[in-house]
Amino acid sequence: MDVRTICLGILTRGDATGYEIKKLFEDGGYQHFVEASFGSIYPALNRLTEEGLVSVREEPQEKRPDRKVYSVTPSGRAALIGTLMKALPEDRHRSPFVFAMLFSDLLPGERVRALLDGYIALSAQKLAQLKLKSTDDMRPGERFAFDLGETIYTATLDFLEKHRAEFDRQTPQAAE
């Protein structure tokens, strides 16, 4: 899903500025499925405005750039639904960690253990973060997304902790 569609989706849940959209991406509990930088959000918002899928109202502020609050228009809402009715692109999971593990036999045992421990810590942290964001007033779709995320992180952590020991006695090896 491109940034354009993601912005449209977020705005369907309520008005927001570009800045707020970024925040929602990062710690609204959506960070596991999507992410984007300002450099892509602001242009996306401008394009959506040009196309009439969202509207802007400017709230002047002193000593700061004006807040530009975006709202979805009826045709924006229709466009989002239209996108979700068509065939979706496939999920893509890119894992530099797994890629590195594929070559664990070329790396010093120390490094492999650091890789594993780092990944375990990160996953645990993400899981904790996710649990914090979970509330009772979620829509079914949101509930679904959160619980699926939790399931996957839990299964991953479980697996990693079970298999971590297998890499404990690896032959130390020279790097480079």
Added chain:
Amino acid sequence: MDVRTICLGILTRGDATGYEIKKLFEDGGYQHFVEASFGSIYPALNRLTEEGLVSVREEPQEKRPDRKVYSVTPSGRAALIGTLMKALPEDRHRSPFVFAMLFSDLLPGERVRALLDGYIALSAQKLAQLKLKSTDDMRPGERFAFDLGETIYTATLDFLEKHRAEFDRQTPQAAE
């Protein structure tokens, strides 16, 4: 991980042509973590050759373009290890499916069920594919990658099958 590094990694396991690398990506059991098109593989291989990280030997063929078989050089091997010793970029998982589910309340129940069933079928297929590729003679890192993949797919499928019913009685809704 960029295509360049992935090619380097694959070649570390044995010589191959660009065409074969693509095949390995697709159905060597790595398709869950990485993927790339010819348009990125061939230029990557040329760049690696320029930089002296791989070498080429051309095998002339009749009625077909010459096979260009690539091998890693010692400095290529060192470069791969060097990359894996440095801090790795974070995993990124982009799921248009989960994104769509986030808006299930805006979609006709029919569509939501189709989305779920489609995703279940796809995951089941991927899992089956993964199991087929699993062999006894894998390196520990490969074994790890495969088993982790299996774990995640299994947990996902399990979750989906358990929660599918929740979307069965959704209010039908007009789209567009």
Added chain:
DNA sequence: GTTTGCATGTAAACGGTTACATGATTGG
């Protein structure tokens, strides 16, 4: 006194995909 938060934006660079060009062979 430095970092973080608020707030918007642009330009260059990057990495990648898609589509195209070419063409024989084999299998269904």
Added chain:
DNA sequence: CCAATCATGTAACCGTTTACATGCAAAC
């Protein structure tokens, strides 16, 4: 007869990231 497999490559395009520009206020 058509699709797939083998085999390499280029060019246009696309979406995104990174770095830059600007600047005050509040918190640490």
